[in-house]
Amino acid sequence: MNLRIYNTLTKIKEKFISIEDGKVKMYTCGPTVYNFAHIGNLRTYIFEDILKRVLEYGGYEVKHVMNITDVGHLQSDADTGEDKMKMGAEREHKSVLEVARFYEDAFIKDLKKLNIKPATVVPRATEHIEDIINLIKTLEEKGYTYIANKNVYFSIDMFEGYYKLTNLTSKELQAGSRVDVDPFKRNPLDFVLWFGNSKYENHILQWDSPWGVGFPGWHIECSSMAIKYLGEYMDIHCGGVDHIPVHHTNEIAQSEGALGHKWVNYWMHGEFLILDNGKMSKSKGEFLTLDKLIKRGFDPLVYRYYVLQSKYRKPLTFSYERLEESKKSLTALKYKINSIINNIDEYTSKDEYKIKKYKDEFNKYINDDLNLANGFTVLFNVVKDDDLNSLEKKVLIEDFDKVFGLDFTKINKENKNISESKVNLVEKLLKEREESRKNKDWEKSDKIRKLLLEMDIEILDTRQGTRWNIKE
Ligand code: AMP
Ligand code: ZN
Numbered sequence: 001m002n003l004r005i006y007n008t009l010t011k012i013k014e015k016f017i018s019i020e021d022g023k024v025k026m027y028t029c030g031p032t033v034y035n036f037a038h039i040g041n042l043r044t045y046i047f048e049d050i051l052k053r054v055l056e057y058g059g060y061e062v063k064h065v066m067n068i069t070d071v072g073h074l075q076s077d078a079d080t081g082e083d084k085m086k087m088g089a090e091r092e093h094k095s096v097l098e099v100a101r102f103y104e105d106a107f108i109k110d111l112k113k114l115n116i117k118p119a120t121v122v123p124r125a126t127e128h129i130e131d132i133i134n135l136i137k138t139l140e141e142k143g144y145t146y147i148a149n150k151n152v153y154f155s156i157d158m159f160e161g162y163y164k165l166t167n168l169t170s171k172e173l174q175a176g177s178r179v180d181v182d183p184f185k186r187n188p189l190d191f192v193l194w195f196g197n198s199k200y201e202n203h204i205l206q207w208d209s210p211w212g213v214g215f216p217g218w219h220i221e222c223s224s225m226a227i228k229y230l231g232e233y234m235d236i237h238c239g240g241v242d243h244i245p246v247h248h249t250n251e252i253a254q255s256e257g258a259l260g261h262k263w264v265n266y267w268m269h270g271e272f273l274i275l276d277n278g279k280m281s282k283s284k285g286e287f288l289t290l291d292k293l294i295k296r297g298f299d300p301l302v303y304r305y306y307v308l309q310s311k312y313r314k315p316l317t318f319s320y321e322r323l324e325e326s327k328k329s330l331t332a333l334k335y336k337i338n339s340i341i342n343n344i345d346e347y348t349s350k351d352e353y354k355i356k357k358y359k360d361e362f363n364k365y366i367n368d369d370l371n372l373a374n375g376f377t378v379l380f381n382v383v384k385d386d387d388l389n390s391l392e393k394k395v396l397i398e399d400f401d402k403v404f405g406l407d408f409t410k411i412n413k414e415n416k417n418i419s420e421s422k423v424n425l426v427e428k429l430l431k432e433r434e435e436s437r438k439n440k441d442w443e444k445s446d447k448i449r450k451l452l453l454e455m456d457i458e459i460l461d462t463r464q465g466t467r468w469n470i471k472e
Helices: 039-057 084-092 096-113 129-141 170-176 218-230 241-259 290-295 300-308 320-341 352-366 372-384 390-404 420-438 442-454
Strands: 004-007 012-015 023-028 061-066 145-148 151-154 191-195 234-240 264-270 273-275 316-318 457-462 465-470
Touching: 004 264, 023 039, 023 218, 039 061, 039 234, 039 264, 039 273, 039 290, 039 300, 039 390, 061 218, 084 096, 096 290, 129 145, 129 151, 129 191, 129 218, 129 241, 151 241, 191 218, 191 241, 218 234, 218 241, 234 241, 241 264, 290 300, 300 320, 300 372, 320 372, 320 390, 320 420, 320 465, 352 372, 352 390, 372 390, 420 442, 420 457, 420 465, 442 457
Parallel strands: 023 061, 023 234, 234 264, 273 316
Antiparallel strands: 004 012, 145 151, 151 191, 457 465
């Protein structure tokens, strides 16, 4: 496999070489389960799923760990503000653990609806307090910590290389982290490993520790669960871009401080999904969930398709209009695929050479830092290539779908409003239109467009060729 990925640590696209031959150890930061995941969060989980699928498609066995944060995450990633779990419990008049389990369950259901493959291990922070305490003890023994106001802090000045993930200076990092400075911190960028002095009365989740009764900070949870399940060395660690300056920078400091060596080889980050009017956030009240999209008539896979059209390293602006276009385009694509499959009979045989040629091309793109947009172009070319028979097309489409995860060969019953003969007719007319355009017979090509419109078919001329959609 010749995979190249962009590494946030080195700021370049690098060839991927796994620590162990044929195996990949990967950690992705999971949700804080105090509310539903919004579709921005889900964009990041889709990106991580694609990464895993591309690795598996290339023959790697992937051990994937994704944590569930059910304690310790305050409103600001830099240890200030309210406790997120407590906010959820008060909002819903439930216990913290009830809230945690409810939203964990809802989150896992969202992943399933989006065809996101489950992680190999999904550890909960509250079930790993002993591991967390042990890691803090190691850091204490190595001189990375200090106690103030009953909290245990990590002293970033003790860790050489604190700025390596961001390449920012201390001032720049502080400017970006909108912190109300905790007067007990020696350096404003220090962070809490153990909250011994809860700011909140009756903090429900508390445990005994060498530093008194309390609860762990958020960053230490990830380091300790990642090391527990993946060992001292890891291939890939992922999250959204917001994690670069605080959470992942702190994870590196803790883990490498405790282990005494480099921890993760490749850091990968997904860009944000943004709304027309700004950032999507849970604290600002209204936010879009997958269920809201479903209630508006969108299949979850339409959202997956929408996300996969753009590069994971580019911000993506969400709009219902564009989601609508994705819905039409995916439906039309599935119908074309359906008609292809129905065309296969027992006498059809396949030419392996032709199949390999397309697979090689597909591989070239997806292995170029997960360029799925180009992967789609290969898929569309397969669908319309007259030199391929239906069986060859089917083999390729099913093969590519191992990466896309869009269930190309399944059609949703509720969308079944166009017959296969109509699909064939549309395809035939489109070919005629293409011919007439080649011959500069604009009158004829216009006529065909009109005829298609009368059949409720819209056509879209893109750089990748002509696509058609069912008009709603
Ligand atoms: P959280 O539950 O807030 O810890 O976030 C879960 C994941 O979603 C993390 O990897 C975040 O980096 C990511 N994330 C948060 N907001 C967005 C967004 N608007 N778009 C994409 N990813 C996001
Ligand atoms: Zn994390």
